[in-house]
Amino acid sequence: xxxxxxxxxxxxxxxxxxxxxxxxxxxxxxxxxxxxxxxxxxxxxxxxxxxxxxxxxxxxxxxxxxxxxxxxxxxxxxxxxxxxxxxxxxxxxxxxxxxxxxxxxxxxxxxxxxxxxxxxxxxxxxxxxxxxxxxxxxxxxxxxxxx
Numbered sequence: 001x002x003x004x005x006x007x008x009x010x011x012x013x014x015x016x017x018x019x020x021x022x023x024x025x026x027x028x029x030x031x032x033x034x035x036x037x038x039x040x041x042x043x044x045x046x047x048x049x050x051x052x053x054x055x056x057x058x059x060x061x062x063x064x065x066x067x068x069x070x071x072x073x074x075x076x077x078x079x080x081x082x083x084x085x086x087x088x089x090x091x092x093x094x095x096x097x098x099x100x101x102x103x104x105x106x107x108x109x110x111x112x113x114x115x116x117x118x119x120x121x122x123x124x125x126x127x128x129x130x131x132x133x134x135x136x137x138x139x140x141x142x143x144x145x146x147x
Contacts, residue, residue: 021130024121028067028081031111036060038103047101070122073136078122085115 018026039056042048048056066084069077088108091097097105121127129135 019126019130020121020124021127024118024127025067025070027114027118028070031114032060032064032067034111035107038107042101042103047103072140073131075131075136078119078127078131082119082123085119 036057039048039053039060042056043050043053063084066077066081070081089112092105092108097108100108122131
């Protein structure tokens with residue numbers, strides 16, 4: 001059995017399934033892809049100018065580093081992701097969304113439960129094991145061999 005997966009998780013890595021942490025990282029990738037699709041929809045509907053669209057796509061491209069680094073067992077990435085979410089929630093709670101399209105605002109609120117779940121998963125007991133020094137060492141040695 002994969003040492004990163006705790007025995008109390010419902011998905012067993014030996015069966016080829018994903019651990020809770022891997023599902024959480026998949027959710028982050030999903031939200032990034034959905035946000036990009038929504039930016040395209042906003043561009044097509046005229047809610048975003050060319051400059052806003054390019055800026056949004058650039059920002060999403062930069063933020064793709066976060067789920068990639070999470071997959072690489074980066075402990076700093078999980079803290080960055082949690083802080084980024086907290087700052088986003090503070091901005092939305094302060095009502096600083098006037099420059100956002102309606103689709104962006106609605107999708108941001110819709111993604112809140114999924115983001116909260118993914119943060120809880122990466123900071124859970126199995127998440128702590130996933131991001132442990134031993135796990136990072138195993139991931140790094142596996143990546144050096146071409147995996």
